[in-house]
Amino acid sequence: MRIDEIIHSKGGGPVFSFEFFPPKTDEGEHNLRQALGTLTALEPDFVSVTYGAGGSTRGLTVELTKWIKQELGIEAMAHLSCVGATREELRELLDGMQAAGIENVLALRGDPPRGESEWKPHPGGLRYSTELAALIVARYPFAVGAACFPEVHPEAPDLPHDLHFLKQKVDAGATFLITQLFLDNELYFQFVDQARSAGIDVPILPGIMPVTDVRQIKTITGMCGATIPPRFLEALEWRDADADAVLQLGVSYATLQCADLLARGAPGIHFYTLNRSPATQAILSALRLLRPWAGRLASPSAAD
DSSP states (O other): OOHHHHHHHTTTOOEEEEEEOOOOSHHHHHHHHHHHHHHHTTOOSEEEEOOOGGGTTHHHHHHHHHHHHHTSOOOEEEEEESTTOOHHHHHHHHHHHHHTTOOEEEEEOOOOOTTOOSOOOOTTSOSSHHHHHHHHHHHOOOEEEEEEOTTOOTTSSSHHHHHHHHHHHHHHTEEEEEEEEOSOHHHHHHHHHHHHHTTOOSOEEEEEOOOOOHHHHHHHHHHHTOOOOHHHHHHHHHTTTOHHHHHHHHHHHHHHHHHHHHHTTOOEEEEEOTTOOHHHHHHHHHHHHHOTTGGGTTSOOSOO
């Protein structure tokens, strides 16, 4: 089922989804299978599979998406980027996805190959995610998603320029958006308001990454341009020597963050799992019990 149709079918209720990346080692594959086994029991609305820097996991991404869709029976979305591929190679990948029954693609520009700082289009390929979205919509029946950035894309000069480009993604065929991770909900709601003012009217799913390791979250936020609220960072650093204490705080913070998002109109939560299940399992289980969205279902959502 197309993700835009899944969101619409909820009637304002939340969509829950998980993101995984293709493993490169036996241990990584074990962690992924364990996480998928545990999180499948939570009945996610869909699962997405990432695309490595420079297209490094292209084949693994497609195969893992097929397996999730065909063997686990969960709706799956493959990430697809412009980097490292010609137009014909992209079409071959899309043909394979269509043949496998995949119905959803997240269209991305992509990151440079590891060790390179500057992104360069492949000769005979595409330069922008808008071009990829347009290529997909022109020939395939997929629902196309796109990424957005509550704290502005690291390469954009400012928010107006970023929103202008985001509107082009929607005009090219993106029917839903997933945000980069953020740790301050006000950034999300301000971004949604500004996106609506810019004429962007598709659902905007917030992307949430539960903090389980202080060094890891500093590295990830440093790479993507997200910020850690000072009081939260201080509390994490105070617990840095105690891994269990960091995990407990991270799960508690993310649960409160998600409950607030859902109570205030977010159309769901997209969890960045990092291929592990305990934190996401605890958060989503608590949310299903609390149902923080129940009080606002009768009124229109600000974010859908």
